[in-house]
Amino acid sequence: MSQPVDRHKINPTSLASNRWRGVVKSTGYAVGVVLVVLLVVFGYFNLPGPAPREDVHLGMTFSSRYATDLGLDWREAYRALLEEVGVKKLRIPVYWDLTERSSGERDFSDVDWQLDEAERAGATVILSIGQRVPRWPECHIPAWAKERPESERQEALRSFMKETVERYRDREVITTWQVENEPFLVFFGECPPLDVDFLEQEVSLVKKLDSSRPVLLTDSGELSVWYRAAKRGDQFGTTMYRMIYKGGWGYVTYPIGPNFFRAKERLVRLLTDQDHFSVIELQAEPWASGWVANVPLEEQFITMNERLLEENVTYARRVGFEDIYLWGGEWWYWLKTKKDYPAVWEKGKELFRRYP
Structure with a gap:
């Protein structure tokens, strides 16, 4: 027959120690499960993708601002492309x-000229509008507007945006509005x-002014799950970068394969009505440690050269989206x-x- 336990003889330190060991053990199991899941997911993302789509x-993003910053005649560079x-x-x-330098x-003469030249060459155009459009510093707000309260800005x-859409909605060369x-x-x-809320107002405004064309929204390929942008646009475009410069880390290659993007596409299709995906910004120029024109060519070629350009296009083809817009034609011309x-x-x- 067992003896009754004398609670006064139980060591509180021993009880606390046992509880602590239990917590550590449970935490260890949880961490182990998470690590296994992460390894499986990472492994899937880096499995050999399908054959490159033929x-x-x-396509190409062209920025008159960036070409000018590189010291180029931007019209000459545009025509050459x-x-x-x-x-x-x-x-x-x-x-x-x-x-709109003054309120x-x-x-619009520079935009008019670009559209005229594109039309003459038999090209089509996605016109990107809003305060945040391609190239640094991302938001291109006039100085006079920056000084105004948010509601007035x-x-x-x-x-x-209203005048821009009304001016160009009859131009057949434009296929899509990017907001x-x-x-x-x-x-x-x-x-x-x-x-x-204001972003949604912008999208609604463009659709109201021109219901004949789709509205494109874009998001980061590596740093976003796409859902918020994809559900608000008629079309969705992702960026795609392979190697970047990260301060403190140096040059870093994203450790993800084409399946990473394919998995996100499937997820977004399940969660939204989105069915049109494109690569809107494929890295085709360096991501350097400083302003590219001041960085030695040898360093620029760490993240982009003719070999890496073809490799990036092949990578994007493995993702499987039909349209692939490159980012960096101005740099090609500068080189x-x-x-x-x-x-x-x-x-x-x-x-x-x-791949015309």
């Missing part, structure tokens, strides 16, 4: 600060805080004309001939 169409490289699908930003005084932007660029990537760029290095330009011509 029937893709390459159309005529020499053979670009037939373009994404062109309308820079609010360059178009109410708008000059938003009303000024709404007015600018803002990666609006949910709030930690990147020099921008006001994101106002989701060719300012640095006497035409190899990347020539590789670009070859790729556009292969």
Whole structure:
């Protein structure tokens, strides 16, 4: 017969120690399960993807601002991309600060010219509008608008977007309106805080003014799950970067394969009505440690050269989206004309001939 336990003889330290060991053991199991799941997911993302898709169409984002910053004649660079490289699908930003330098005084002549040249070359255009459009510092807000309260700035932007759509909605060269660029990537760029309600108002405004064209929203390929952008647009576009410079880490290659993007596409299809996916920004220029024009070519070529350009296009083809817009044609032209290095330009011509 067992003896009754004398509770006064139980060691409180021993009880606490046993409880602590139990907590540690349970935590260890949980961490182990999480690690196994992460390893399985990581392994899936890096399994060999399907064969590269053959029937893709390459396009190009062109920024007059970036070309000018590189010291180029931006019109000359634009024409060369159309005529020499053979670009037939373009994404062109309308820079609010360059178009409306003074409140109410708008000059669309640069955009007019780009659309005219695209039309002449038989190309089509995604027109990117809003305060946040391609190229640094991401948000391109006129100085006069920055000084205004948020409500007044938003009303000024709404007015600018309205005139832009009304001006160009009869131009057949435009296939799609892009409203803002990666609006949910709030930690990147020099921008006001994101106002989701206002973003939805922008989308509604464009659809009301032109119901004949789809509205495209975009998001980061590596740093987002896409859901918030994809559910608000008629079409969705992802960025796609392979190697970047990260301060403190140096040059880093994203450890993800094409299945990473394919899995996100499947998830978004399940959660939304979205059925049109594209690569809207495929890395085709360096992500350098500083302003690219000041970085030695040898360092630039760590993250982009003619070999890496073809590898990136092949990677994007394995993801399987039909349209792939490249990011960096201005840099190709800068290498060719300012640095006497035409190899990347020539590789670009070859790729556009292969995947027009």
